[in-house]
Amino acid sequence: MPPDDYDKIMLSLAEKRLLHRILRKRQVPYDFCSDAQRELFLRYGLISIHQRQIITNTGRVAFDPGSPRHIAAEDKAFRYFLYRKEDYFKGKLPVVIALVALVISIISLALQYPF
Secondary structure (H helix, E strand, O other), rough: OOOOOOOHHHOOOOHHHHHHHHHHHHHHEEHHOHHHHHHHHHOOEEEEEEEEOEOOOOOEEEEOOOOEEEEEEHHHHHHHHHHHHHHHHHHHHHHHHHHHHHHHHHHHHHHOOOO
8 A cells, every 4th residue: 555545544433443542542552452453554554563672592683572562553543643634624614614604694684684
């Protein structure tokens, strides 16, 4: 998926709430969400999994099997929520402007022709 293609990210309301909680807490335990949700977030690049690394006897870097794993939200998750918010208001703004103009014109007509 291209890095800024937020239209193709399809999350349910429960998944959006869970991702928002991860974003707000910055780092949560590995079992904070189900395997399916974790895989979905990883596929979209919205989260990353962190675990302490150690250097083995051969000099290679490996994950410490005894250390806990954590889930952290990526910057893409923050940008996803910003995109969704802007997209929502982009569709509603013309309607709001039209309603405000209608109310102003009704008030001006009412003031012009008193009952």
